[in-house]
Amino acid sequence: MDCGPTCLRMVAQHYGKTYTPESLRQFVTIDHDGTSLLHLRQAAEQMGFNTLAASVTFEQLDQETPLPCIILWNRNHFVVIPPQDYNSGQPGSQILMADPEKGLVEVDKATFLKGWIEDHDQGVVLMLEPGHAF
8 A cells, every 4th residue: 555645545535535546546656665745746736636745843734734634754654634623732632643554543742743843843744625626
């Protein structure tokens, strides 16, 4: 299973469209290393999404990023962040992720930041919203 296309399927399903793994092959470029963020973004745009790939802070993810979105996890895996209330100021708050390999996973904020943040207190996110062609 390739995590990138599976994440795209999850986001599309959230917005009411169903794709089989086979039907996604027409959009997604997969090589021996899987799918790159660029190829994932291009596939999403071909599916009719408006996209923006960016590095954002946790506060931007929490307050400004439309959910669901796809994030790069541990520099080599894509997961979906579904709509949720982070309760980021609350001790012990959990962050929900939809992991193509593990299903729904809740992690504490420290674990989330360790797996997501890359450089300068920012992590990679692919924001997707349905466009007119969706």
